[in-house]
Amino acid sequence: MKLRKVEEPACEMDMTPMIDCTFQLLIFFMVAASMSKVDQTPEIQLPIAPKAAKPEEEDLRGRGTINIAPLGTPTAGGPVTEDRPFMISGQLCDEAGLTKLIAARAEEVPDFRVYMRVDKNAEFRTVKRAIRACANAGVFNIIFGTFQSKSAGEEG
Amino acid sequence: MKLRRTPDPKAEVAMTPLIDCVFLLLVFFMVSTTFNKAEADISFALPGTAEQSDSVEIPDEQIIQITEAGAVFLNDMEYDPSGDPEMPELVKTLERFRQTAEANKVPAMITIAPEDNVRQQRVVDVLNACTAAKVANVTFAVGDSDEEDY
Numbered sequence: 001m002k003l004r005k006v007e008e009p010a011c012e013m014d015m016t017p018m019i020d021c022t023f024q025l026l027i028f029f030m031v032a033a034s035m036s037k038v039d040q041t042p043e044i045q046l047p048i049a050p051k052a053a054k055p056e057e058e059d060l061r062g063r064g065t066i067n068i069a070p071l072g073t074p075t076a077g078g079p080v081t082e083d084r085p086f087m088i089s090g091q092l093c094d095e096a097g098l099t100k101l102i103a104a105r106a107e108e109v110p111d112f113r114v115y116m117r118v119d120k121n122a123e124f125r126t127v128k129r130a131i132r133a134c135a136n137a138g139v140f141n142i143i144f145g146t147f148q149s150k151s152a153g154e155e156g
Numbered sequence: 157m158k159l160r161r162t163p164d165p166k167a168e169v170a171m172t173p174l175i176d177c178v179f180l181l182l183v184f185f186m187v188s189t190t191f192n193k194a195e196a197d198i199s200f201a202l203p204g205t206a207e208q209s210d211s212v213e214i215p216d217e218q219i220i221q222i223t224e225a226g227a228v229f230l231n232d233m234e235y236d237p238s239g240d241p242e243m244p245e246l247v248k249t250l251e252r253f254r255q256t257a258e259a260n261k262v263p264a265m266i267t268i269a270p271e272d273n274v275r276q277q278r279v280v281d282v283l284n285a286c287t288a289a290k291v292a293n294v295t296f297a298v299g300d301s302d303e304e305d306y
Contacts, residue, residue: 015171022178029185047280048241051287052196059197068276117195118276124222125272127279128298131202135298140202146280148196 041067041087043075047120049146063143064088064105066098068118068126085126086133095129102137117145198283200294216257219297220246222270226278241277243285250289269297 044067067087073080077092084092088101106112114134118127134142221229228235228246235246250266257264266286270279286294 015175019171019175019178022175022182026178026182026185029182029189032185032189046195047277049196049198049280049284049287050242051284052198053287054194054196113199115197120275120277120280122276123272124270124274124276124279127276128272128296131296131298135202141199142202143197143199144276144280144283145195146198146284147193 041069041075041090041117043069043073044117044119045121046117046145046147048148048150049144050148052146052148054148062109062111063113063115064102064109065115065117066130068116068122068130070119070121070123071126073119086130095133098130098133099136102134102139106137106139112139113141113143114139115143115145198280198287200283200296203295216253216260216262217265217267218253219267219269220282222268222274222278222282224271224273226274228278228282241281241284242288243281246282246285247288250286250291254289254291263293264291265293265295266291267295267297 065088068085069075069080069087071080071082071085075087075092076090077087080087080092084094086093086095086098088098093101102112102114114130116127116130131142134140218230223229226239227237228243230246230249235249236243254264268279268282268286270282283294
């Protein structure tokens with residue numbers, strides 16, 4: 001007697017849990033990758049100030065960011081020099097250029113404030129020039145960027 | 157004659173391109189994500205120009221000097237020579253200064269005058285001490301020696 005072979009059911013991998021996991025991860029990273037609101041430069045290590053206050057969401061509006069790294073720090077636009085120590089949106093500029101930029105922004109934005117991200121090892125000489133540029137441009141409210149704790153400031 | 161129906165091939169959605177796309181997006185977001193650490197503010201205001209008609213309150217002003225080595229002086233007295241970033245001695249003195257100014261109904265004001273080579277961390281330590289002592293009016297002396305302070 002001849003027996004007919006019973007066809008085995010096709011052996012298939014169940015993809016559903018994998019796709020579920022992948023979507024979960026995708027959404028997590030999409031949410032975590034918040035597009036940075038301030039002009040952050042990774043070269044700058046902010047100083048630590050435990051008593052500094054974390055700003056509210058609405059408090060972040062109307063700010064212009066100036067990055068100040070120690071002299072000689074390499075950046076995308078060349079090393080930081082005595083002549084052009086201020087970094088705005090990745091571009092280095094001098095004191096006169098900074099004054100112009102601040103004055104232009106202050107005219108556009110009401111209640112404009114300058115947010116200075118100064119490296120903890122930067123010298124006050126450079127910060128002083130930035131403060132003077134703000135005063136010459138008619139902006140008197142200045143904020144220093146800091147980290148509240150060492151653990152937040154250590155990495156990156 | 158009866159014809160046997162041939163069964164239609166199963167209609168299936170091709171998942172492969174979708175999964176490819178999803179993986180691509182996943183890898184993109186994984187690579188581009190940098191977990192931004194929350195930054196905190198420590199603010200000060202430069203003295204602005206006052207209108208002539210405004211009545212100006214003369215504030216009780218103290219000047220804190222920071223030397224190149226990071227030593228902090230107030231009224232020619234050095235505070236926290238140990239270099240403690242929390243500056244407990246300075247905080248206590250500033251708190252007393254603020255209370256005295258409040259009792260006299262004048263605003264307490266601190267002007268920080270760091271030397272040129274002082275590191276930003278030391279300047280922020282002093283600002284931090286002012287915030288701890290709840291002194292709100294803090295400014296900097298940044299004018300050249302022959303100019304007025306801003």
